[in-house]
Amino acid sequence: MNKFTLLVVMLMCFAFAKAQKSTIVQDSTILRTIYNQNLTNSKSYEWLDHLSNNIGGRLSGSPQAQMAVEYTLNELKKVTDTAYLQSVMVPKWTRGTSELAYIQTADGTQMKVNVCALGGSIATPANGLSAQIVEVEGIDDLEKLGKDKINGKIVFYNRPMEATKIQTFDAYGGCVDQRYSGAAAAAEYGAVGVVVRSMNLRMDDFPHTGAMSYGDLAMEKYIPAAAISTNDAEKLHGELEKQTDLKFFLKQDCENHGEVESFNVIGEIKGAEFPDEVIVVGGHLDSWDLGDGSHDDGAGVVQSMQVLETIKSLNYKPKRTIRAVLFMNEENGLRGANAYAAAAAQKDQKHILALESDAGGFTPRGFGFDTTPTQMQQINSWQPLFKPYLIHYFEIGGSGADVGPLKDTGAVLAGLRPDSQRYFDYHHASNDTFDAVNKRELELGAATMSSLVYLFDKYGQSKKLKK
Amino acid sequence: MNKFTLLVVMLMCFAFAKAQKSTIVQDSTILRTIYNQNLTNSKSYEWLDHLSNNIGGRLSGSPQAQMAVEYTLNELKKVTDTAYLQSVMVPKWTRGTSELAYIQTADGTQMKVNVCALGGSIATPANGLSAQIVEVEGIDDLEKLGKDKINGKIVFYNRPMEATKIQTFDAYGGCVDQRYSGAAAAAEYGAVGVVVRSMNLRMDDFPHTGAMSYGDLAMEKYIPAAAISTNDAEKLHGELEKQTDLKFFLKQDCENHGEVESFNVIGEIKGAEFPDEVIVVGGHLDSWDLGDGSHDDGAGVVQSMQVLETIKSLNYKPKRTIRAVLFMNEENGLRGANAYAAAAAQKDQKHILALESDAGGFTPRGFGFDTTPTQMQQINSWQPLFKPYLIHYFEIGGSGADVGPLKDTGAVLAGLRPDSQRYFDYHHASNDTFDAVNKRELELGAATMSSLVYLFDKYGQSKKLKK
Numbered sequence A, B: 001m002n003k004f005t006l007l008v009v010m011l012m013c014f015a016f017a018k019a020q021k022s023t024i025v026q027d028s029t030i031l032r033t034i035y036n037q038n039l040t041n042s043k044s045y046e047w048l049d050h051l052s053n054n055i056g057g058r059l060s061g062s063p064q065a066q067m068a069v070e071y072t073l074n075e076l077k078k079v080t081d082t083a084y085l086q087s088v089m090v091p092k093w094t095r096g097t098s099e100l101a102y103i104q105t106a107d108g109t110q111m112k113v114n115v116c117a118l119g120g121s122i123a124t125p126a127n128g129l130s131a132q133i134v135e136v137e138g139i140d141d142l143e144k145l146g147k148d149k150i151n152g153k154i155v156f157y158n159r160p161m162e163a164t165k166i167q168t169f170d171a172y173g174g175c176v177d178q179r180y181s182g183a184a185a186a187a188e189y190g191a192v193g194v195v196v197r198s199m200n201l202r203m204d205d206f207p208h209t210g211a212m213s214y215g216d217l218a219m220e221k222y223i224p225a226a227a228i229s230t231n232d233a234e235k236l237h238g239e240l241e242k243q244t245d246l247k248f249f250l251k252q253d254c255e256n257h258g259e260v261e262s263f264n265v266i267g268e269i270k271g272a273e274f275p276d277e278v279i280v281v282g283g284h285l286d287s288w289d290l291g292d293g294s295h296d297d298g299a300g301v302v303q304s305m306q307v308l309e310t311i312k313s314l315n316y317k318p319k320r321t322i323r324a325v326l327f328m329n330e331e332n333g334l335r336g337a338n339a340y341a342a343a344a345a346q347k348d349q350k351h352i353l354a355l356e357s358d359a360g361g362f363t364p365r366g367f368g369f370d371t372t373p374t375q376m377q378q379i380n381s382w383q384p385l386f387k388p389y390l391i392h393y394f395e396i397g398g399s400g401a402d403v404g405p406l407k408d409t410g411a412v413l414a415g416l417r418p419d420s421q422r423y424f425d426y427h428h429a430s431n432d433t434f435d436a437v438n439k440r441e442l443e444l445g446a447a448t449m450s451s452l453v454y455l456f457d458k459y460g461q462s463k464k465l466k467k
Helices: A003-041 A044-055 A063-079 A140-145 A168-173 A176-187 A230-242 A294-313 A335-346 A373-381 A383-389 A404-409 A439-459 B003-041 B044-055 B063-079 B140-145 B168-173 B176-187 B230-242 B294-313 B335-346 B373-381 B383-389 B404-409 B439-459
Strands: A082-094 A100-104 A110-112 A115-117 A129-136 A154-157 A193-197 A225-228 A247-251 A255-269 A274-284 A320-327 A350-356 A364-370 A393-396 A412-418 B082-094 B100-104 B110-112 B115-117 B129-136 B154-157 B193-197 B225-228 B247-251 B255-269 B274-284 B320-327 B350-356 B364-370 B393-396 B412-418
Touching: A003 A294, A003 A383, A003 A439, A044 A063, A044 A294, A044 A439, A063 A082, A063 A255, A063 A294, A082 A335, A100 A230, A129 A140, A129 A193, A129 A230, A154 A176, A154 A230, A154 A247, A176 A193, A176 A225, A193 A230, A193 A247, A225 A230, A255 A294, A255 A335, A274 A294, A274 A439, A294 A320, A294 A439, A320 A335, A320 A439, A335 A404, A350 A404, A350 A439, A364 A373, A364 A439, A373 A383, A373 A393, A383 A439, A404 A412, A412 A439, B003 B294, B003 B383, B003 B439, B044 B063, B044 B294, B044 B439, B063 B082, B063 B255, B063 B294, B082 B335, B100 B230, B129 B140, B129 B193, B129 B230, B154 B176, B154 B230, B154 B247, B176 B193, B176 B225, B193 B230, B193 B247, B225 B230, B255 B294, B255 B335, B274 B294, B274 B439, B294 B320, B294 B439, B320 B335, B320 B439, B335 B404, B350 B404, B350 B439, B364 B373, B364 B439, B373 B383, B373 B393, B383 B439, B404 B412, B412 B439
Parallel strands: A129 A154, A154 A193, A193 A225, A274 A320, A274 A350, A350 A412, A364 A393, B129 B154, B154 B193, B193 B225, B274 B320, B274 B350, B350 B412, B364 B393
Antiparallel strands: A082 A255, A100 A110, A100 A247, A115 A225, A129 A247, A255 A320, A364 A412, B082 B255, B100 B110, B100 B247, B115 B225, B129 B247, B255 B320, B364 B412
């Protein structure tokens, strides 16, 4: 290398470093603006107040779900010119009157316990179901016990979430098979019902509902399934240690009503430069019926709407199309997500990022990504921009149920990762209510989502990836 | 370098790498054990339950503070052979009967507002104080207004905490001068009382107390000082916009009672190898009187006790002396911290780490350190060990009030940094109660403290530092 070449190379390096530095400065200024806007002028908390307190629990097919569709469509129309509905058929299930359950001891004592029907379960006979109860630690135990010991009995699934898992979703993943598939499995052994320990790390009196499925089971073999609070699961366990032939009474009159029409709600801001490249941000509009679904997933809904509101308020003109999708029926069918992905595939729409918030409105810690290591290099290069906001978690693994079906579009899939310690205190229970959401934590989540959207809008996917 | 030398160097590198790797493996196993123990067998939550629900608010000099001294001493005796008291004189102040305040509009309407006396304030006259009220944004505004506009009036300090600060303690630091020094400053301009907007980022009805000082003011010039809830600060601001000569009524009968004896509570486990090198972990036993002081600082107290309990339960034999210090009177005097540091200096005790938990029992994010960059290199080398626990914050800046006086002992000063978003929702208010603390979040904090203590115990301070 002669002196002249060296000089040219040095000058290029200098110019590049300067340009790069100024880009970083500009990005960091924009992120600061995004966070300031969200912490001082966000609409998210007000929207959540309405969804939670004026509408309430929004189970698929319920009047409240329809109210939520209309409300969010109307609010999105205030934020963008382009807001519309996407029709989707969803299962309708109703809880009916409050459930009743008690432990019946040999001396005739009835100890009332807190239960709730699992979503999708059938009712008990009108006068309730009374049978001997047998405790297991999981589905695998059924085979060990065998039909003789299960036939005619209620099966009590009592494997708790593991307290030592730092990420509580891992503890949930290690237990939820009991709730989802426990009834179908136990029915094959002649069980007449199942009671499942609530997916909750805390000891308290709230039963936690959630989806269950009878799988391939013939309909005449369906058995009722309920969740029991963690305190009462311990109580039941204790009574079973004293008396192995303990009886249990359960009464619930929930009902499956087939399918009804509902909607995804979509709002978008068209991209100025690459309008055909879509960035999706989403949460799910439906919730369980016991609480008002503030954390699951009112938070994700209003944060997704807030991403558009932030863009509008800051008068930012995105290069790409930014689309908020409020999915219907995540909880018990994923019909909205599948319908959205099918429509996107049919129109051959190019999605570059699909970001979901469905882990509660708690302090954001970062994102889980479903993408390639090469793409992660680009994402990791943005980490310093997030440091002032204490956003530190950028890892492969875990995006979200509603964005999963968009994998084939080539999108980077991502899930906001809020602090997870308190999530399962509220998840699917009657205490998942507005007062359990902190305004700042909710707003920081929306700001963090908006920031990732800004960066993907500006830079697109990794160029390396496209080679 | 000849071939033989090269071989020797390569072998040394290999052996060192292997030893270092195995050390890391060992440390990571021990941290895993510490976290598991804390998440499954901790005593911290049970201790906090007692402190909060059986004892309650523990203001210095109160019967509850004495009960807390006796309870924690007794519990520490169960954990270690060496537990003792350290006598300290503390100021005693009592709130008396509940405060009363209202806005008096020109048409005679009285609008009741939520206030509480600031700690250390004098009472109003027995029939209360009624005067015109003037709003300022801070102490600097007094000079701008001048004596003419302040004399005979109540000064209303209404500068809010800045919502855009990500670390809420920074927002607190930007406002708290109004509470601490606002009365003394306003008295110099002839004010007859002060009302200060609560140090709270949330809009709600809780007034937040906290320490205030009259500084060098002559005692006959003392004026009463109270905090007003954020909602009512906004209401008062709104009324002042309508009517500038608005009057305000305040009645409180708090009282200063001079000094009384109290105690720091200390428990320790002697070091096997370097018993003269002390590692301190601490929180403060006193609290304000409105709530039960669960976050501030019941959490720090039980986490510090839990560090000793963890060491004992795991049958770990520390090299250095591990000492839990439950400081008395952090809130309104720092007498306990100063007494402890003075005694340590007198005995010329070598302290290598002084770690405080006084920022609430929320999910831990890391530590703030007051130490040298060289020492930070050692600390930063431990960061990967903490990653599985989502502990990511290791920064210079901010340790804690109670460990501050230990700076001269040569100790690395450190403060646990929990997530700060919700802290000021509860700080010094009647809602700082046991139910606001999440068991797992509290336990993760104690595990994180225990882990740092383990590493400092094993490795001591940076060798580089000692050169």
